[in-house]
Amino acid sequence: MAEDASGENNQPRGYVPPKVWTWDKENGGQFASINRPVSGATREQARPVGKHPIQLYSMGTPNGVKVTILLEELLAAGHSGAEYDAWLIQISQGDQFTSGFVEVNPNSKIPAMVDHSFDPPVHVFESGSILFYLAEKFGAFLPTEHRARTETMNWLMWQMGSAPFVGGGLGHFYAYAPFKIEYAINRFAMETKRQLHVLETRLATSEYIAGDQYTIADMAIWPWYGAIMRDAYDVQEFLSVQDYPNVDRWVDLIAERPAVKRGRMVNRTFGTPDSQVRERHDASDFDTIAG
Ligand SMILES: N[C@@H](CCC(=O)N[C@@H](CS)C(=O)NCC(=O)O)C(=O)O
Numbered sequence: 001m002a003e004d005a006s007g008e009n010n011q012p013r014g015y016v017p018p019k020v021w022t023w024d025k026e027n028g029g030q031f032a033s034i035n036r037p038v039s040g041a042t043r044e045q046a047r048p049v050g051k052h053p054i055q056l057y058s059m060g061t062p063n064g065v066k067v068t069i070l071l072e073e074l075l076a077a078g079h080s081g082a083e084y085d086a087w088l089i090q091i092s093q094g095d096q097f098t099s100g101f102v103e104v105n106p107n108s109k110i111p112a113m114v115d116h117s118f119d120p121p122v123h124v125f126e127s128g129s130i131l132f133y134l135a136e137k138f139g140a141f142l143p144t145e146h147r148a149r150t151e152t153m154n155w156l157m158w159q160m161g162s163a164p165f166v167g168g169g170l171g172h173f174y175a176y177a178p179f180k181i182e183y184a185i186n187r188f189a190m191e192t193k194r195q196l197h198v199l200e201t202r203l204a205t206s207e208y209i210a211g212d213q214y215t216i217a218d219m220a221i222w223p224w225y226g227a228i229m230r231d232a233y234d235v236q237e238f239l240s241v242q243d244y245p246n247v248d249r250w251v252d253l254i255a256e257r258p259a260v261k262r263g264r265m266v267n268r269t270f271g272t273p274d275s276q277v278r279e280r281h282d283a284s285d286f287d288t289i290a291g
Pocket residue numbers: 034061062063064091096108109110111125126127128
């Protein structure tokens with residue numbers, strides 16, 4: 001750590017990190033009140049279980065939508081075993097800290113999934129792991145040919161490692177932090193633009209992320225970078241997103257898919273009422289909302 005005993009150059013001015021950090025106050029940022037420096041359940045509550053083997057516990061954020069897009073794509077491709085119940089986990093109300101959720105994901109983040117077609121049921125957490133699990137289970141959206149499969153996994157892992165700089169970095173400091181910190185915003189704006197340029201370069205020579213096939217890599221990357229290109233954090237002008245025409249082309253290409261349109265609606269808690277299927281237990285739940 002750079003030394004500045006007086007804290008004169010720090011923000012806020014005069015702040016010097018103590019020798020040992022203690023949890024003595026909330027940081028004031030949006031969502032601050034639900035976070036704690038320890039893991040584990042804060043209240044006893046069993047998870048609901050519906051009629052299908054696949055039980056999803058999630059919310060319609062970019063990380064949640066990755067999985068509902070894949071499930072809807074699997075169903076559209078005729079994999080009827082991918083029928084699922086999607087239960088809403090309201091993270092602003094701390095549902096991710098209920099005992100039933102923590103049993104599945106000790107990290108208390110959506111999405112989490114349980115596959116009841118095994119005894120005992122299989123617990124799956126981390127969106128990338130869920131995408132890989134389902135793609136393997138149904139033999140879909142993950143190429144079997146060595147190079148194409150490796151390329152898909154490269155980009156899937158790229159997304160898992162990169163998007164936290166966008167959401168937890170730029171999104172947090174540009175939109176959610178209680179005050180604007182130039183240093184933090186510059187650092188994460190630079191990184192987000194660098195990542196968009198990585199995608200721009202790739203998509204200049206490739207129709208989809210991993211090559212000429214639509215894969216779980218597209219499903220992982222689109223919810224985050226599609227949102228950054230279109231409406232997330234009100235940051236589009238700030239980032240000059242018009243500088244990424246190939247990303248723009250690909251964002252529309254994915255957005256037009258009927259299964260993507262359905263997947264985006266599941267566990268959604270914002271937007272117009274007719275865009276929200278808060279819980280999904282049957283394909284007809286989309287008709288109810290449309291009607
Ligand atoms: N790496 C995880 C990230 C999941 C994640 O950050 N989920 C957020 C919503 S998008 C969450 O559950 N936040 C609740 C909390 O932080 O308490 C994944 O991809 O599954």
